Amino acid sequence: MEIVASHAFSLKTAHGSAEMPFDVSLDWNVPQPQVVRAVVMFHGKGRDVDGYYRSTLRAAERAGGDAAATSIVVAPQFLNEEDARAHHLPDSVLRWPQGTWEAGTEAAGPVSISAYEVIDAIVVHLADRRLFPNLKTIVLAGHSGGGQAMQRYAIVGRGESLAGNEIHLRYVIANPSSYFYFGDERPRFEGTSFRFETASGGGCRDFDHWKFGPVDVHEEYVRQSAAAGWQGLEDTFAKKDVVYLLGTADMDPHEKDLDVSCAGEMEGPSRFLRGQAYYAWLHGRHAAEWNQRLWFVPDVAHSAGKMFTSECGVAALFERSSCQDR
16 A cells, blocks of 8 residues: 545544545535535555545546536545554554454554444435535445445445435445355355355354354444344345446456455355355345346456446446446
8 A cells, every 4th residue: 555545534433533534526525516426435455545536537537428527536545554654644543454444343543433434424424415415326336345345334334324315325346355145055166157055164164254144243333233133134235226346357266365265265266256156146035126236347357447447337336328237
């Protein structure tokens, strides 16, 4: 991670205050009545917030018409503890233990706040009618590690209740390494075909633990969301506006950032195959009430920029073009 985001916003919690780095395309602290769409872009493992932010701006330009002029782009940066040390950041800046924010883990400092509470705070700010009186849609999008975060937040997050009835939420989940399964079935692959079997875990004892499954949840935010039961969360998730974007060339089982833990490997050999299997599994459980879509981005491997500036990426973020459902 080379660049720290150029802006920061303040969060006030019961435990104290903190600063969250982010990039933003407009001054979001003054009224912006022209804005009808907000795209919040979540970076991957490398925390390259600037690259993700610029790719989203390019996608807005590719959308054409007034998409760029009527949208705000927000890109938060979830720093690691090592980033804070390397860049000599003030103690007030939030930082997480490496590789944990995607699961909603609490920050290492300066206050104990879940990464998902940060997402909540962004939604609340955008839903403030004093600032964005005409906002109609919030798109929460992420690639790779950010895609992992969006898939889990779409399940346990409070976004819809915080946004209110007048603002629609869409989740765009691009090329994540893994998915949350509500049950203990996992795909068994033979080449590119698969079937589902009940998994015992074998030597992989945590294959169904959070963030891969509903067992052994330590994150307080997730525990509170799941207190009423996972079945209700699953039923609600199936009805949400979710778009899965998969690059057809994201097939390398040795790609450097692929989750090769035993829990990750039990979901399939590559991101492209893991995504197809998960979509088939969840859709099979909710054939009657289903509002999710699976879109392929041809010939793209593990590249956020190419994914989100593709025709399907632009369609997912700005709804100004089309993409074929799979």
